[in-house]
Amino acid sequence: MHTAPTxxxxxxPDELTERRKRRLLxxxxxxxxxxxxxxAVQDQLMNPSTLWWEPLLWEGxxxxxxxxxxxxxxxxxxxxxxxxxxxxxxxxxHLKWFPLVAVSFVAAIYTMRHAVYAAVGIEYxxxxxxxxxxQETIKVWLFLGLWLGIIFxxxxxxxxxxxxxxxxxLQKSLAEAQLGQLKAQLRPHFLFNALNTISSLMQxxxxxxxxxxxQVAELLRAxxxxxxxxxxxxGAELDVARLYARIMEERFAERAAIEWRIEDEALNALVPTxxxxxxxxxxxxxxxxxxxxxxxxxxSCERARDxxxxxxxxxxxxxxxxxxxxxxxxxxxxxxxxxxxxxxxAFTSDGRTAExxxxxxxxxQLA
Amino acid sequence: xxxxxxxxxxxxxxDKLARLLREHDDVDLVALCADGLEAARAxxxxxxxxxxxxxxxxxxxxxxxxxxLSAESAPLIVFVTAFDEHAxxxxxxxAVDYLLKPYDKERLFQxxxxxxxxxxxxQTRHNAVATARTQTNAADRLLxxxxxxxxxxxxxxxxxLEADDNYVHVHAGAKHYxxxxxxxxxxxxxxxxxxxxxxxxxxxxxxxxxxxxxxxxGDYEVKLASGxxxxxxxxxxxxxxxxxxx
Numbered sequence: 001m002h003t004a005p006t007x008x009x010x011x012x013p014d015e016l017t018e019r020r021k022r023r024l025l026x027x028x029x030x031x032x033x034x035x036x037x038x039x040a041v042q043d044q045l046m047n048p049s050t051l052w053w054e055p056l057l058w059e060g061x062x063x064x065x066x067x068x069x070x071x072x073x074x075x076x077x078x079x080x081x082x083x084x085x086x087x088x089x090x091x092x093x094h095l096k097w098f099p100l101v102a103v104s105f106v107a108a109i110y111t112m113r114h115a116v117y118a119a120v121g122i123e124y125x126x127x128x129x130x131x132x133x134x135q136e137t138i139k140v141w142l143f144l145g146l147w148l149g150i151i152f153x154x155x156x157x158x159x160x161x162x163x164x165x166x167x168x169x170l171q172k173s174l175a176e177a178q179l180g181q182l183k184a185q186l187r188p189h190f191l192f193n194a195l196n197t198i199s200s201l202m203q204x205x206x207x208x209x210x211x212x213x214x215q216v217a218e219l220l221r222a223x224x225x226x227x228x229x230x231x232x233x234x235g236a237e238l239d240v241a242r243l244y245a246r247i248m249e250e251r252f253a254e255r256a257a258i259e260w261r262i263e264d265e266a267l268n269a270l271v272p273t274x275x276x277x278x279x280x281x282x283x284x285x286x287x288x289x290x291x292x293x294x295x296x297x298x299x300s301c302e303r304a305r306d307x308x309x310x311x312x313x314x315x316x317x318x319x320x321x322x323x324x325x326x327x328x329x330x331x332x333x334x335x336x337x338x339x340x341x342x343x344x345x346a347f348t349s350d351g352r353t354a355e356x357x358x359x360x361x362x363x364x365q366l367a
Numbered sequence: 368x369x370x371x372x373x374x375x376x377x378x379x380x381x382d383k384l385a386r387l388l389r390e391h392d393d394v395d396l397v398a399l400c401a402d403g404l405e406a407a408r409a410x411x412x413x414x415x416x417x418x419x420x421x422x423x424x425x426x427x428x429x430x431x432x433x434x435x436l437s438a439e440s441a442p443l444i445v446f447v448t449a450f451d452e453h454a455x456x457x458x459x460x461x462a463v464d465y466l467l468k469p470y471d472k473e474r475l476f477q478x479x480x481x482x483x484x485x486x487x488x489x490q491t492r493h494n495a496v497a498t499a500r501t502q503t504n505a506a507d508r509l510l511x512x513x514x515x516x517x518x519x520x521x522x523x524x525x526x527x528l529e530a531d532d533n534y535v536h537v538h539a540g541a542k543h544y545x546x547x548x549x550x551x552x553x554x555x556x557x558x559x560x561x562x563x564x565x566x567x568x569x570x571x572x573x574x575x576x577x578x579x580x581x582x583x584x585g586d587y588e589v590k591l592a593s594g595x596x597x598x599x600x601x602x603x604x605x606x607x608x609x610x611x612x613x
Contacts, residue, residue: 189423192449193377196468200383253378291425292376292402 017158022074025154029070033063051122061112065105069144077155084159087152094148101144102137109136170337190281191216197251212250219243223274231338233365234301234308235267241276241299248284256288261300269301269308270363272338275331279312279356282327286354287314306362307342313355320351328356335360369483372398372415372442374406374432376424380468384419384447387472391479403427407435407510407517411547415442417482419466422448422455427510427519433499435510437548438555443482444495458498463491497555506558511537511544520544522557526575526591530568540593563607565589565599573610 040055076094083090110132117124126132194216202209222240238260245258280299287295295316302309324347335343335358344359371394375381381399388394397413400406403424410418410432418441420429427435433444446465448455455465463485464478485491499505509520520539529536530550537544546553554562554570564570571589580588585601599607 187450189450192468193380196383196449196470197377197379199469199471200379203383203386251377251379289376289423289425 017161021154021158025070025074025151028150029067033059033066036062057113057116058109061109061116064112065108066143068108069101069105070147073148073151077151081155081159084152084156090152091148098141098144102140103133105140106133106136191220193251194247197247201250208250212247215243215247219247223277225273230273231270231363232273233267234262234269234271234310237271237273237276238262238267238299238301240274241280244277244280245297248288252284252288255292255294256284256297257294258297258299261298261302263302265303266301266308268365269303269360270365271308271310271360272334275334275358276310276312278327279331279358282325282356283312283314283354286319286321287316291316291318293318303362308360308362310358310360311355313353315353317349317352317354320349321354331356331358368395369393369417369479369486370395370397370413370415372400372406372409372413372418374400374403374409374418374424374429375421375447376402377421380421384475387475388479390472391476393483394479403429403432404517407432410436410442411512411517414440416486417445417479418442419445419447422446428503430499431503431505431508432510433496434503434505434556435508436496436499438493438496438552439489439549441492441496443485443492444499445478445482458495463495500556505556506560509537509553509557511546513544522561523572523574525562526572526593527595527597528553528557528562528570529597538593538595563603563610565597565603565607567600567602569597571597576611 037056037059040059044050044052044055073094076097080090080093083093110126114124127135194212198209198212198216201212219240222243242260249256249258276299280297283297287297293316295314297312297314300311300313328345328347332343332345335345339361342359342361344357346357348355348357371388373381373384373388373396375384378401381401385396385399388396397415398406398409400409403420404426406418406420406424407427409415420432422429424432429446429448433441433446436442443463445463446455446458447468447470448465449468458465464481466475466478507522509522509525510517511520520537524539525537526540527538528550529538533547533549535546535548535550535553537546550568550570554564561572561574562570563573571591575592577590577592579599580590582588582598585604587599587601587604589597589599591597
């Protein structure tokens with residue numbers, strides 16, 4: 001199977017959307033203050049008693065204080081990101097800082113303005129402090145409230161994009177697992193070899209050939225029935241695995257023996273469809289097909305509290321596997337897709353025996 | 368009579384081949400082998416005219432086995448496989464035939480007929496082995512007899528190949544093996560990457576060369592890592608020195 005060598009454009013979504021978001025915000029912020037300055041300058045033209053630079057100073061100090069606020073707010077927004085799904089709580093979290101913001105904002109801009117006026121030796125005339133505080137607080141609440149809304153919109157949008165991306169990756173890996181799974185199913189190689197075994201048997205033992213043919217047909221049917229999304233009982237899974245095992249035992253006559261150690265209770269456990277057969281196929285491939293030494297394959301299933309443990313071990317492995325093949329990776333991907341972190345697959349090998357161990361959260365089929 | 372060997376690891380499949388071939392008057396079944404190494408030994412000892420080789424076998428696959436045979440004295444090869452694998456396509460032109468499982472009696476006999484027509488065709492044998500070599504890592508591994516056994520030797524450990532009549536002595540460290548092959552065919556298998564000729568009847572692993580000492584008439588003595596010394600004739604000197612960048 002080919003995997004595209006190029007990285008999809010959303011390989012690094014967080015950084016990308018983050019950067020785009022910041023750039024957009026900076027542009028909006030700049031436009032906003034240019035607009036404010038323009039309005040103030042226009043005001044000044046109507047009022048000849050003010051000097052040309054005064055409105056620019058007023059708006060400039062506000063812009064400086066506002067920018068400091070914006071940066072702090074963005075930092076804070078990142079911390080409370082998880083609340084984006086609950087807009088009310090998100091806004092309350094931000095708004096509870098507003099009294100402090102308003103007071104420090106007013107204090108900051110008037111300190112700066114007084115400093116500049118003092119520096120040029122002019123007296124800064126403005127409304128009395130009490131009135132000023134109320135007036136400026138209202139302005140601060142209005143404008144910063146507006147900006148808070150904009151931040152909320154941007155944050156929500158980027159979160160939505162991220163989630164969409166995550167969903168897409170998940171679906172992609174699921175589709176890949178499905179495809180790999182289908183490919184791993186009853187490879188043509190297996191089918192043709194099974195047919196050859198039947199062709200060989202039917203000349204000498206017709207009933208046995210007939211039985212084998214039926215088993216191949218049943219296995220084929222089971223593999224066509226396979227549906228990725230669905231869970232099935234371990235009992236049904238084992239039926240399919242046994243069909244496969246019987247055909248393989250027939251092919252490899254004296255070279256393979258298989259042992260089943262299944263707890264009765266485990267038969268009702270729910271497992272992903274067609275999860276066992278590829279693993280059994282792996283065990284036959286490495287333990288039987290690659291060596292002439294007679295091998296024993298042991299399949300065991302048991303319940304360990306709230307977990308179903310399935311183990312497939314094979315002896316006779318002379319050449320240790322170079323690592324995990326596609327079969328095991330696919331299987332792990334499927335377990336993850338179904339059960340998240342609770343679906344585990346571990347492979348161990350010491351050169352003589354190899355074991356695949358699966359853990360699945362215990363779920364029982366209701367009668 | 369055509370002397371035929373079968374190598375097939377699955378018993379039912381092996382039985383089927385044997386049963387069908389026994390029906391054929393013209394066929395003398397000389398060996399039934401259950402894996403690649405067994406077949407290699409049998410080919411060496413019974414020298415069949417034809418080998419029917421399953422491709423997937425433990426130990427040594429049919430392809431790997433064919434790649435290790437002497438291109439000059441290999442039997443005619445018919446591959447038997449369950450699936451139209453990539454490698455098999457390479458043989459459509461070069462091997463005598465290949466059988467896809469499952470096959471029936473007519474198809475098998477058709478193959479046998481084809482083989483009979485080519486029993487004396489050296490080129491066919493040669494092509495089949497050469498193609499098998501391109502399909503496997505035949506340059507990295509060499510099948511050698513070790514007492515009663517056959518073992519696959521890592522060719523990196525081979526120091527020198529020295530011809531002696533119809534045999535080649537393979538020196539690998541302290542070990543020494545004798546192969547019934549020609550030096551030329553062995554070098555064709557192992558390739559020019561690792562081994563270089565220093566004499567009409569000797570080749571060495573380039574990595575094992577320690578030093579050169581000049582002799583009379585432009586000949587040299589080559590000293591190898593194990594201390595073994597071999598004569599290099601001036602005919603091969605220039606080519607080797609050019610490769611070593613001298």
